[in-house]
Amino acid sequence: GNSVTQMEGPVTLSEEAFLTINCTYTATGYPSLFWYVQYPGEGLQLLLKATKADDKGSNKGFEATYRKETTSFHLEKGSVQVSDSAVYFCALSDLSGSARQLTFGSGTQLTVLP
Amino acid sequence: DAGITQSPRHKVTETGTPVTLRCHQTENHRYMYWYRQDPGHGLRLIHYSYGVKDTDKGEVSDGYSVSRSKTEDFLLTLESATSSQTSVYFCAISFMNGAGETQYFGPGTRLLVL
Numbered sequence: 001g002n003s004v005t006q007m008e009g010p011v012t013l014s015e016e017a018f019l020t021i022n023c024t025y026t027a028t029g030y031p032s033l034f035w036y037v038q039y040p041g042e043g044l045q046l047l048l049k050a051t052k053a054d055d056k057g058s059n060k061g062f063e064a065t066y067r068k069e070t071t072s073f074h075l076e077k078g079s080v081q082v083s084d085s086a087v088y089f090c091a092l093s094d095l096s097g098s099a100r101q102l103t104f105g106s107g108t109q110l111t112v113l114p
Numbered sequence: 115d116a117g118i119t120q121s122p123r124h125k126v127t128e129t130g131t132p133v134t135l136r137c138h139q140t141e142n143h144r145y146m147y148w149y150r151q152d153p154g155h156g157l158r159l160i161h162y163s164y165g166v167k168d169t170d171k172g173e174v175s176d177g178y179s180v181s182r183s184k185t186e187d188f189l190l191t192l193e194s195a196t197s198s199q200t201s202v203y204f205c206a207i208s209f210m211n212g213a214g215e216t217q218y219f220g221p222g223t224r225l226l227v228l
Contacts (some may be wrong), residue, residue, distance in 0.1 A: 004156075032214075043204055043219035044157070051214060089156055100145060100208055102217060104156035 002027045006090050006105035013080055013112050021075040021108045023064075023090035031092040033057075033066050033073040034102070038087045047075075047088070080112045117141050118220035120205050126226045133192040135223050137205030139185075145208040146188040147172075147217065148180060150201040157204065163188055195227045 007022040025031065032051045036044040048057030053068035062077045073090060090105040117140035127133050137146060144165055149157040149172075159172030161180040169180050177199060181189045192199055205220040 034216075036219075043221045044206075046213075046216055046218070049213065049216065091157075100162075100215070100217075102157075102159070104158070106154055106156045 002031070002092060002094055002103040004090050004092055004103055004105035006088075006108050008106075008108070010109040010111060013110070015082055015112055015114050016079045017112075019075070019077040019080045019084075019110070021088055021090075021110070023073045023075065023105060025071050025073065025090075025092050027071075027092055027094060027103075029094060031094050033064070034091040034093070035062070035064055035073070035075050036089045036091060036104075038089065038107075040086070044089060080110075082112045082114050085110055085112045118205060118207060118218065120203075120220040120223050122223060123221065124224045126228065127195050128228050129196055130194050133195050133225065133227075135190045135203055135205075135225070137188045137190070137220060139188075139207050141207075141209075142185050143207045143209045144185075146182065147206040147208070148178075148188065148190045149204045149206065150174065150199075151204060151222075152201050160190065160203075195225075197227050199225065200227045201225060 003026045005024050034049045035047040037047045038044045048059040050057040050066035056065045064073050064075045087107045087109050089107045091102045093102050119138045121136045147162040148160040151157050158174045160178050163169045163182045179191045203223045206217045208217040
């Protein structure tokens with residue numbers, strides 16, 4: 001079956017530091033890949049997505065590239081802010097272009113200190 | 115904002131009692147989902163619906179039932195609540211837009227079973 005593995009948290013960074021959150025996946029076929037963010041007390045919000053190999057998703061300074069050869073979709077940001085403190089979830093769907101039947105990673109808690 | 119509301123937002127109940135959670139959407143989207151969120155597990159799919167009266171089981175459906183008698187409402191019922199069902203429950207919808215198909219989440223319902 002499908003699975004998503006995220007780096008374990010929590011991750012604590014100082015403001016303006018570089019962020020990487022690792023995500024690797026196991027899936028048959030050609031999945032779509034997603035990063036969601038959850039701020040305290042809220043639901044999940046889509047941060048970015050990629051639907052095929054070598055696609056780069058980007059939003060709000062965050063980026064992730066769909067690497068089929070390494071089955072990875074690592075999240076990066078060049079300079080984090082205190083407002084980026086949240087839980088980040090990597091997810092996949094088992095059909096390219098689809099967002100149904102999502103499989104989620106366990107989430108990575110990020111805290112950014114001023 | 116994908117127009118998703120969940121009710122109640124918080125509930126405390128006792129073991130053995132029935133509980134119904136409601137998800138309401140305002141935009142007549144076909145696909146709706148119920149997830150539970152637990153520490154270390156990310157989000158896991160309980161049930162989903164692909165139309166009125168059309169539902170199917172997800173990864174963790176035991177102890178849960180759902181109903182969808184009209185497009186805008188998707189109900190999740192715990193027939194006899196257990197302490198293991200203490201969790202945060204999220205409803206989601208999926209639809210196509212300029213970014214392709216994406217799932218959007220409601221604000222969540224925090225359920226405590228004593």
